[in-house]
Amino acid sequence: MTIDSGTSRVSQEPEAARERPGFDEISILWISEGMSCDGDTVSMTASDQPSIEDVVLGLIPGLPKVNLYNKVLSPSLGGEDYLVPFRAAARGDLGPFILVIEGSVPNQNIIEGDGYWTSFGNDQETGEPLTLNWWIDQLAPRAWAVVAVGTCATYGGIHAMAGNPTGSMGLADYLGWDFRSQGALPIVNVPGCPIQPENFMETLTWVLYHAAGSAPPPPLDHMLRPQWLFGRTVHEGCDRAAYYEQGDFSRDYNSPKCQVKIGCWGPVVNCNVPKRGWMAGIGGCPNVGGICIGCTMPGFPDAFMPFMDEPTGGSLSSVLIRPYGAFIRRMRGITSMAVNKEPRWRHNRDELTSGYDPHWRAGRESGVR
Amino acid sequence: MTATEARAAGRKPAQIVDMSWDPITRIIGNLGIYTKIDFANQEVVDCRSTSSLFRGYSVFMKGKDPRDAGFITSRICGICGDNHTTCSNYAQQMAYGVKPPPLAEHITNLGEAAEYMFDHTIFQDNLVFVDFCEAMVKATNPGVLARAERTQAPRGDVHGYRTVADIMRAFNPFEGEVYKQALKVSRVTREMFCLMEGRHVHPSTLYPGGVGTMPTPSLFTDYLSRLLHVVDFVKKAVAMNDDVFDFFYEALPGYEQVGLRRTLLACWGAWQNPDVVDYRYDTMNTWGKAMYVTPGIIVDGRLRTNNLVDINLGLRILLGSSYYEDWTAEEPFVTHDPLGNPVDIRHPWNQTTLPHPQKRDFDGNYSWVMSPRWYDQESGDHLALDTGGGPLARLWSTALSNIVDTPYIKTTGHSVRITLPKGESLPETTLEWHIPKWSNTIERDRARPYFIAYAAAMAFQFLEEATSLVRAGNTQVFTNFEVPDEAIGCGFHEAVRGVLSHHLVIRDKKIANYHPYPPTPWNASPRDHYGTPGPYEDAVQGQPIFEENGPDDFKGVDIMRTVRSFDPCLPCGVHMYLGNGKTLTTTHTPTYGSQS
Numbered sequence: 001m002t003i004d005s006g007t008s009r010v011s012q013e014p015e016a017a018r019e020r021p022g023f024d025e026i027s028i029l030w031i032s033e034g035m036s037c038d039g040d041t042v043s044m045t046a047s048d049q050p051s052i053e054d055v056v057l058g059l060i061p062g063l064p065k066v067n068l069y070n071k072v073l074s075p076s077l078g079g080e081d082y083l084v085p086f087r088a089a090a091r092g093d094l095g096p097f098i099l100v101i102e103g104s105v106p107n108q109n110i111i112e113g114d115g116y117w118t119s120f121g122n123d124q125e126t127g128e129p130l131t132l133n134w135w136i137d138q139l140a141p142r143a144w145a146v147v148a149v150g151t152c153a154t155y156g157g158i159h160a161m162a163g164n165p166t167g168s169m170g171l172a173d174y175l176g177w178d179f180r181s182q183g184a185l186p187i188v189n190v191p192g193c194p195i196q197p198e199n200f201m202e203t204l205t206w207v208l209y210h211a212a213g214s215a216p217p218p219p220l221d222h223m224l225r226p227q228w229l230f231g232r233t234v235h236e237g238c239d240r241a242a243y244y245e246q247g248d249f250s251r252d253y254n255s256p257k258c259q260v261k262i263g264c265w266g267p268v269v270n271c272n273v274p275k276r277g278w279m280a281g282i283g284g285c286p287n288v289g290g291i292c293i294g295c296t297m298p299g300f301p302d303a304f305m306p307f308m309d310e311p312t313g314g315s316l317s318s319v320l321i322r323p324y325g326a327f328i329r330r331m332r333g334i335t336s337m338a339v340n341k342e343p344r345w346r347h348n349r350d351e352l353t354s355g356y357d358p359h360w361r362a363g364r365e366s367g368v369r
Numbered sequence: 370m371t372a373t374e375a376r377a378a379g380r381k382p383a384q385i386v387d388m389s390w391d392p393i394t395r396i397i398g399n400l401g402i403y404t405k406i407d408f409a410n411q412e413v414v415d416c417r418s419t420s421s422l423f424r425g426y427s428v429f430m431k432g433k434d435p436r437d438a439g440f441i442t443s444r445i446c447g448i449c450g451d452n453h454t455t456c457s458n459y460a461q462q463m464a465y466g467v468k469p470p471p472l473a474e475h476i477t478n479l480g481e482a483a484e485y486m487f488d489h490t491i492f493q494d495n496l497v498f499v500d501f502c503e504a505m506v507k508a509t510n511p512g513v514l515a516r517a518e519r520t521q522a523p524r525g526d527v528h529g530y531r532t533v534a535d536i537m538r539a540f541n542p543f544e545g546e547v548y549k550q551a552l553k554v555s556r557v558t559r560e561m562f563c564l565m566e567g568r569h570v571h572p573s574t575l576y577p578g579g580v581g582t583m584p585t586p587s588l589f590t591d592y593l594s595r596l597l598h599v600v601d602f603v604k605k606a607v608a609m610n611d612d613v614f615d616f617f618y619e620a621l622p623g624y625e626q627v628g629l630r631r632t633l634l635a636c637w638g639a640w641q642n643p644d645v646v647d648y649r650y651d652t653m654n655t656w657g658k659a660m661y662v663t664p665g666i667i668v669d670g671r672l673r674t675n676n677l678v679d680i681n682l683g684l685r686i687l688l689g690s691s692y693y694e695d696w697t698a699e700e701p702f703v704t705h706d707p708l709g710n711p712v713d714i715r716h717p718w719n720q721t722t723l724p725h726p727q728k729r730d731f732d733g734n735y736s737w738v739m740s741p742r743w744y745d746q747e748s749g750d751h752l753a754l755d756t757g758g759g760p761l762a763r764l765w766s767t768a769l770s771n772i773v774d775t776p777y778i779k780t781t782g783h784s785v786r787i788t789l790p791k792g793e794s795l796p797e798t799t800l801e802w803h804i805p806k807w808s809n810t811i812e813r814d815r816a817r818p819y820f821i822a823y824a825a826a827m828a829f830q831f832l833e834e835a836t837s838l839v840r841a842g843n844t845q846v847f848t849n850f851e852v853p854d855e856a857i858g859c860g861f862h863e864a865v866r867g868v869l870s871h872h873l874v875i876r877d878k879k880i881a882n883y884h885p886y887p888p889t890p891w892n893a894s895p896r897d898h899y900g901t902p903g904p905y906e907d908a909v910q911g912q913p914i915f916e917e918n919g920p921d922d923f924k925g926v927d928i929m930r931t932v933r934s935f936d937p938c939l940p941c942g943v944h945m946y947l948g949n950g951k952t953l954t955t956t957h958t959p960t961y962g963s964q965s
Contacts (some may be wrong), residue, residue, distance in 0.1 A: 033392070071395075071396075075505075194447060253580065283567050284568065289574045
C-alpha cells in the first residue's frame with residue numbers, strides 16, 4: 001500500500017486551479033457528539049501550521065471569512081444560544097457550510113423504544129434528545145462539504161471494535177461511500193487517532209481554498225484520504241527503517257532499532273507521522289520508540305491487536321531480510337572504518353602532502369616553506 | 370445525606386422557571402444541565418446533570434489481550450487520554466508483577482507534568498476564563514465590569530495589567546492577548562509532552578513495564594528549554610487569576626456561595642516515586658503515600674484517609690438514575706483483595722456494565738453516567754465525593770497530609786509552597802496556596818493555575834533526577850514481563866480533572882473485567898438510589914444568582930461558572946429556553962429545597 005496503489009475511481013488527480021465562483025464567507029458546523037473523545041478537536045488546537053486562530057482571524061490571504069462553531073472553543077454559554085446556526089442549517093436557512101463530524105456514528109436502529117446512544121441538543125417541540133444520526137440526516141444533504149475528522153468518524157475506530165454494544169460505524173458507512181455534498185465533493189476523510197494536528201489543518205485549509213474558488217478539490221484516495229498525506233506508509237518515512245534493511249531488530253522497548261518484531265505495523269500503515277513528527281516536527285510513533293498500532297487505518301483497531309505482538313507477516317519479511325542484512329551490515333562496518341579515518345595529508349609537519357604542486361614556480365621542488 | 374444544606378432566609382413567594390443548557394460548551398464531551406430557578410429569590414432550586422453519550426469500553430474490552438488496555442483506554446478521553454494509559458499501565462504492572470526501571474518512571478512523570486500544564490492552561494485560559502472575560506461580564510454584570518475598570522490590579526507588578534478590567538479584556542476569545550498566548554503555551558507544553566510520550570493525547574511510547582522513549586541527553590535538554598520558556602507565563606497566570614477572583618469576592622458580596630458544597634474531596638495521588646513504588650497491592654499504602662501528590666479523602670475539612678487500600682475498598686458504583694441494568698445478581702470476579710479484605714459487589718472489580726438505552730426521564734433515569742460513591746465506614750454514608758476539578762482536591766489533600774517535601778514543593782499542613790526558578794523576566798518565585806475556607810466555584814478555579822505551577826516545579830525535579838541517571842549510564846527504560854493466566858490489578862492516578870482508577874481482572878490471559886473510573890463520573894453523576902445528588906447537581910442547587918439579567922435575557926453565567934469549575938469531561942450539553950421559560954409553579958412554601 002503506497003501511493004502507487006492509492007488511486008481509484010473516486011479519487012481525483014490534482015487539477016490546475018481555474019477561475020470559478022467561490023464564497024467570501026463560510027461556516028464550519030463541527031459536531032463532536034459522535035462516539036468520540038473530543039481528541040480531534042483538542043488535537044486541532046495543537047497545530048501551528050496553520051493554527052486555528054490564523055484561520056478564524058482571517059490571517060491567511062485568499063480564504064473566505066470563517067465562522068467556526070465548535071463546542072470546545074465556542075464563546076457561547078451553550079444550549080440554544082450555541083445551537084442557533086445548527087438549527088438554521090437544519091432548516092436550510094444557513095449560507096454555505098462545512099459539516100465536520102467527530103466520533104463514530106452509532107446504530108440507532110438496534111435500540112428498541114426511545115433510547116439513544118448519543119445526542120446533541122433537544123427537539124424544540126417534544127423536549128426529547130436529538131440523536132447525532134438525526135443531525136447528520138438533516139445537515140449532510142445541505143452541507144457544501146462534509147469532513148470526517150479522526151478514525152472514529154472516518155471508519156468507526158476504537159468504538160466500532162469487535163464486541164461493541166453500539167453498532168458504531170464511520171460516516172461513509174452511514175451516508176454511503178458514493179455520497180456527494182452540495183459542493184459535489186465526496187466525504188473528506190482525515191483519519192488518525194487522534195488526527196495529526198497539521199494534517200487536519202492543512203486539509204481544512206485546502207478545502208477552504210477550494211471554497212474560495214482558488215483551488216481544485218483536494219485529491220483523495222479510494223478511502224477518501226488526502227493523497228499527499230496518506231499516500232505513503234509509516235515505514236517509508238521512518239528513520240528506523242535502515243535498521244530493518246540491515247536485519248537489526250529491537251527485542252524489547254529499550255532499543256533505538258526497528259520495532260517490527262515487537263508490535264510495529266508501520267510497513268503496511270498509511271500515515272505520515274514519522275516523517276512529519278507529531279507537532280512542530282517533534283514526537284511521533286516508531287521514530288521515537290512508540291510502535292505503530294495502525295490508528296489511521298480502516299481496519300483499526302481489530303486488525304492490529306494484540307498491539308504488542310509481532311504483526312503477521314513481520315516474521316517472514318524479517319527472516320528473509322536477515323541474511324542480506326547481516327552481510328550488508330558487515331560490509332558497511334568495513335566501509336565505516338575506512339570513512340571514520342582522516343586522510344594522510346592532514347598533519348602539522350613541516351611539509352605539504354595534499355598533492356598541491358606549484359610546478360610553474362621555478363626553483364621549487366615541492367612543498368611550501 | 371451528603372447534599373449541601375439549602376439556605377433559608379426571609380424568602381419571597383417563589384417564581385420558578387425551568388431552564389436548561391444542552392449542550393454545554395467549552396467543556397470536553399456531552400453534558401446537559403437542567404435547572405429550576407427561583408427568580409423571585411434569585412436562587413437555583415433544583416439541578417439535574419445528564420450525559421448523553423455511551424460508548425461501552427468495559428463492554429468491548431472483555432476478552433481482549435490485557436496489554437492492549439493502555440492503548441484502548443487512552444481513547445476514553447481526548448484531552449487526558451494519557452492519564453488513562455498511565456493508570457492502565459499502573460494496573461497492569463500490579464497484575465503482571467513488574468516494576469519499570471526508575472528512568473521510565475521519571476519519563477512518565479515528566480510527560481504527565483506536561484499534560485497537567487497543557488490541559489489546565491488551555492482549559493483555564495481558553496475555556497473557563499471566557500466566563501470571566503470582559504465581553505461576558507459586560508453581557509451579564511455590566512455593573513461589575515464598570516467597577517473592574519476602576520479597580521487597580523494588586524499584582525500588576527507581576528503580570529503587567531493596570532486594572533482588573535484590563536485582565537478581563539486580555540481573555541476575550543480569539544482577540545485577547547492572554548487568550549492567544551495561552552493557545553501558544555498549550556502548544557509548547559504539548560511539545561514537552563510529545564518528547565516524553567511520543568504524541569498527544571494518545572501516547573505512543575508508554576507500555577506496561579516502562580517506556581520506549583529514547584533517554585538521550587538531548588531529550589531532556591529539549592524539554593528543559595521549553596519549560597524555561599513557560600515558567601514566567603505560569604507565575605503571571607497565578608497573579609492574574611488571584612487578582613480576578615479576589616475582585617469577584619469583593620465586587621459581589623456572597624459570591625463564595627456560588628458552587629458551594631460540603632467539602633467532600635477526593636484525590637488518588639500523582640507521580641510515583643521510583644525509590645518506593647513496587648506496584649504490589651500489599652505495599653500500596655506505603656508507595657501511595659510516597660507519591661508527589663498525596664492521595665486523600667477529605668470530609669468537612671478533615672482528612673478521612675490517605676491509604677490507597679482504604680480508598681480502594683470504599684469504592685461503590687451505584688445506580689439510581691442511569692441507563693443501566695443492575696449487576697448485583699451477577700457472579701462477582703473478586704471476592705477478596707490480596708490482603709484478604711472482602712470486596713463489595715458494587716466495587717469496580719465486580720461491576721458488569723449492562724447498558725439499557727431508554728427514554729430520558731428526569732424523575733427516573735436520565736443519564737449515561739453512573740453514580741460512583743465512597744462508602745464511609747465512619748458515618749455509614751455513601752459519599753458523593755468530588756474532585757474540585759482536580760487541582761483543588763490535589764492541593765488540599767497534599768497540604769493536609771503534609772508528607773511531600775522536595776526542593777521545589779513543601780507542605781505545611783495548611784498550605785503548599787511552590788518554588789519556581791528564575792525565568793526570562795521574573796525572579797525565582799515562591800507561591801503559597803492556602804487551604805481555602807470553601808469548596809466552591811472560585812476556589813476550584815483558583816487552584817488550577819497554582820497546580821500548573823506545582824506541575825512545572827515538579828518537572829524541574831524529575832528532570833534533575835532523570836538527567837543524573839542518564840549521566841551515570843543508567844538508561845534502561847523497560848522491564849520485560851509475562852502476562853499471567855489469572856491476576857487482578859488496580860491503578861490509581863490523578864487525571865487532570867481528578868481521581869482516576871482502573872480495575873482489571875485477567876482470566877486465561879485475557880481481560881475478564883475492566884472498569885476505568887475517571888473523575889467526571891464522580892463529578893457529573895446523577896442522583897443515586899439513595900437520592901443523593903451528584904456533585905454538579907449539589908453544587909448548583911441552592912446557589913444564588915448574581916447575574917443582572919432577568920428571566921427574559923438570562924444567560925446563566927453563574928451556573929455555567931459552577932459547572933465549568935469542575936472541568937467537565939464528558940459528552941454533554943445544556944439548552945436554555947431563553948425568554949420563553951415555562952413558569953412551572955408559583956409557591957409560597959418558605960423553603961423550596963432539594964430534599965431528595
